[in-house]
Amino acid sequence: MVGDSEENDDCVIADEMIYIPEVRNEKRPKVRMKFDSLDFVYDFYNRYALLAGFSIRRHSSGREKYSKEILRKEFVCCKQGVFKKEEPRAVKRHRGISRCGCKARVVVVKVSGCKQYAFSLVVEGHNHTMTPPERVHFMRSHRHISEPAKLLTKQLGSADIPTQKKMSILEVQSGGMEKIGFTKKDIYNFEYYESSLMKNHDVELVTEYFLAEQKNNRSFYFKIEGDSNDRLTRCFWADATSRRAYGFYGDVVVLDTTFNTNRYGLPFAPMLGVNNHGQTIVLACAFLSKETTESFIWMFEEFKKAMPGGEPKMIITDQDAAMARAIFEVFPTTFHRLCIWHITTKFSDKLPRTAYEEYWKEFKETIWEIDNIDEFEEKWHAIITKSGLTDHSWLSSVFDLRKSWVPLM
Known part of the structure; x- marks a missing residue:
């Protein structure tokens, strides 16, 4: 059901229009449907969301007081809830998902006497339009890096291929961006996770x-x-x-x-x-x-x-x-x-700028062109005297070590 309304990031804000996804009946969640685990519940609802055109996330849980076993679990549309206006968010990039109080959700409860869970509540109506099929696989709960893609990512990483180029290669290998099934951010997260595993061992x-x-x-x-x-x-x-x-x-x-x-x-x-x-x-x-x-x-x-x-x-x-x-x-x-290179490259950092610009050429000639020890020492002292650097601690230290780095010594 679609009506004329003012929209913001696919969220209806001018009226209370309800959007019911058009999905085949056998793929839709229904009250009293049973599952062997909460993971199976998530997978079923997420497959339905992919067909419908929205993304999901896990929400609230109810637990048994002592054993902490989950007795009730809620799965909601990714646009459930709203951001608090009094807490301004620094927006660094457009994320494509905003929260606009969508009520679409399912609730499962533990079936008494067994390990299964069953739907106790199913709300299919959304207060926003559905994402088109060509874009829905980029939504959070539908993004997934396949094992072959992970392996190729590791191989490209071992060859020092940057992430942007990895994405281009993976896009070609997948048959186009619309079929790749994940984003560059997912690759960054995967690489960070892999490096953290290695760092701990x-x-x-x-x-x-x-x-x-x-x-x-x-x-x-x-x-x-x-x-x-x-x-x-x-x-x-x-x-x-x-x-x-x-x-x-x-x-x-x-x-x-x-x-x-x-x-x-x-x-x-x-x-x-x-x-x-x-x-x-x-x-x-x-x-x-x-x-x-x-x-x-x-x-x-x-x-x-x-x-x-x-x-x-x-x-x-x-x-x-x-x-x-x-x-x-x-x-x-x-x-x-x-190493004479390490010492001579420090002159520009250690000397005052004006002294370096005026006297570096003389220092360089003294270091490289004089082939007599007495003449080297005489020339060095003459330079530091006229440059006013007789008390310069770094120059004094390298002069004391002159036998270890000056070429003629």
């Missing part, structure tokens, strides 16, 4: 992966540690190719802990080398929950266990006191150098 999942790698090649080396909640705190690994490469190109090792993972907040520490073609090679990797001396000692000890041929002749790192102490303890004969 970090140690178990990573161990399983590394054991599988080790099964394929016994030379794969790894060590994992977790906390009492089975969350990853630190791990180290080196594959067979990297361990073999260290025997040839392990004289100089570069360690960079400036990477940080967004999801877990674990600093990523790749240990790199350079082969005889001038190409960067990965020797080993680690995740550390804390950048402490103890953590770095653990990492370097695992590196020693994994790598043939003894200690590296040189390790190049960023400026980190905890790491320096760990290197001195684990590799006492190894020459520790600081």
Whole structure:
């Protein structure tokens, strides 16, 4: 039944017109229909809603006082109830579903003496128009990601395909947007759920992966540690190719802990080398929950266990006191150098803007072009004196460490 009325988001607000869905009689809910469980009730009413053109949600329950068994359950139209006017809602996007006091609902009660439930009340009339068949499957209770779609989503995720492109691929695979049966938001929710499952079992999942790698090649080396909640705190690994490469190109090792993972907040520490073609090679990797001396000692000890041929002749790192102490303890004969790139790129942040713009060129020439220690020190002092930076703490600290990073030393 349809009448002329003012509508807002499909909800009738000017009169009391009632809309009865046109659904075949055998698909409609009826009083005294029985079901073996509340899940079967939901599925039946939701299939009816799909045919009718609306979405449903679970509503109020009545429970037995002591056992808490559900004796009464209500399922309602998604537009049941109204939003309170005194509570303004910040609207970030159009959700397509507003509440306008729709009374359509079904109520089931527990049948005495058995486990079944039966309809005790069926209200089919709605105070809003029905959603067309081509749009109804996008309503909340009808959206569903199929198992094949979930599997494809995981596979695309492992290839770092962004969610927007995943949706385009899934749309083509489903035969069009009108047949896909879920939205981009559903994919985001599914991925969040999957990542939360993995996050709570970090140690178990990573161990399983590394054991599988080790099964394929016994030379794969790894060590994992977790906390009492089975969350990853630190791990180290080196594959067979990297361990073999260290025997040839392990004289100089570069360690960079400036990477940080967004999801877990674990600093990523790749240990790199350079082969005889001038190409960067990965020797080993680690995740550390804390950048402490103890953590770095653990990492370097695992590196020693994994790598043939003894200690590296040189390790190049960023400026980190905890790491320096760990290197001195684990590799006492190894020459520790600081990465000149990390130091020179900090000049723009550490120096006052005007001083950087005026004197950076002179600093750069002093660092890279002077090949005499006495001349370097003389030139450095001349620059900081005329720039008024003689008391600059950071410049003083890097000058004190000059033998660890200046090329000529």
